[in-house]
Amino acid sequence: MTANDDLERRIADFYATEAPRAPDRVLRGALDSIDITRQRRAFIRVPWRFSTMNTNARMAIAAVAVVAVGAVGLSVLRPGQSPGVGGPLVTPSPSPSDSPLPSPTASAAPSGFVPGALTETFTSNVHGITVSYPAGWDVQPATSPWTTVGGALLWEDPAGDFLYDPLRTDHLFLELASQPLGDTSFDDWASTLLAAEGCTPSEPVEIDGAVGVIGECDMALVSAGGRGYLIRLYVSSDESDLRSFDSASWFDQVLATVQLTPETATSASASAAP
């Protein structure tokens, strides 16, 4: 047996023998907290083709869909008047040329949630980025550079800038972060992040002249001045009024206000340290 094998065996024996059991209070405390903790909901962005349509087209589709749902509902409630097999079907058409006619059913739809106007401006000294955000939102600026790799930052991570609705905190927030790309190509960097978040890239994006990609999970990644930038909108579907929020459209408005200043960012390389 080599010295190497011997030491490795001793390390494994040590861990196997000394592994402590968790005191009961650890599990009890965690489960008590979980009882009052709501889960995050995975937010699924609408397909990119939908997000690239103009607002009128989207409203047309929404109105047609609502009418279709209403028609199906009526057919269930009034079976005597249902079209029956072979009868005329109500087929929603996604054609942008359809006009969004007002209907009694459409007026019953929930009004879409829209955050306030983007009147405030936040500049991140750590990440070299400026962005507009709604009045009334709170900001938790980053206090340390983003040095980890392999995933977006969790809510309240000190390496991220978090701009959030104070009434919803981790249910509705913008997250900003950047880090030097070093030897990593932007494509590799972006692919890693998107994969880690289980997010499919949907289309190329240009933000303040920087080119990158936007994912279906409302995560935009661009490269500027040798840095990789992450801008993410998180929307929980826990809250009923947020379900009608056209986040893709609003996120596009936010992205249009972004200014990237990589030269002012805190320059710390992405490191392997946990």
Next chain:
Amino acid sequence: MQTALVERARQGDREAFGVLATGAVDRLYAIARFILRDTELAEDATQEALIRAWRDLPTLRDVDRFDAWLYRLIVRACADVGRRRRRWRTELAVLPLAGSEPDRSSELADRDQIERGLRRLNEGQQAILVLHFYVGLSPTEAADALEIPIGTAKSRLHYAIEALRAAVAADERSSIGTVREGRMA
């Protein structure tokens, strides 16, 4: 079995998550304890990891990767708790691990020596050793849990072992010196 539980927990089933947490808590706590080498902090990190797991479970796309994801969460929680420790505490009282009361049997003396050596390593080195030798992760899997490149994980594992080897050798030299001094007295 576990996949079904994870699916149910993702849908908000607290009972299913309770079963998963019960099955994982000892392993997570041991990892935290080995990395942080402090009972109280390890308890905090374990609870934090479990609460994060519950909160973020719906965002886990591949339920088959639940265990690997948990390791990532416990390592992150250890890093967060470790940061807070460095911020608020200037000195850390290192507690002996359970079951390592002074005993002169050679087996226990051997483990004491390893433990003394491990104390000299930093948290990053502790983490890779624990994930590799205790949890049994390959360097590739450990890289995923630590959120570092595979090459970095391999080199960190190598240097952690070498650092431990040097610490153990120094410990042995010091023991021999003590014995010699005793004989000469």
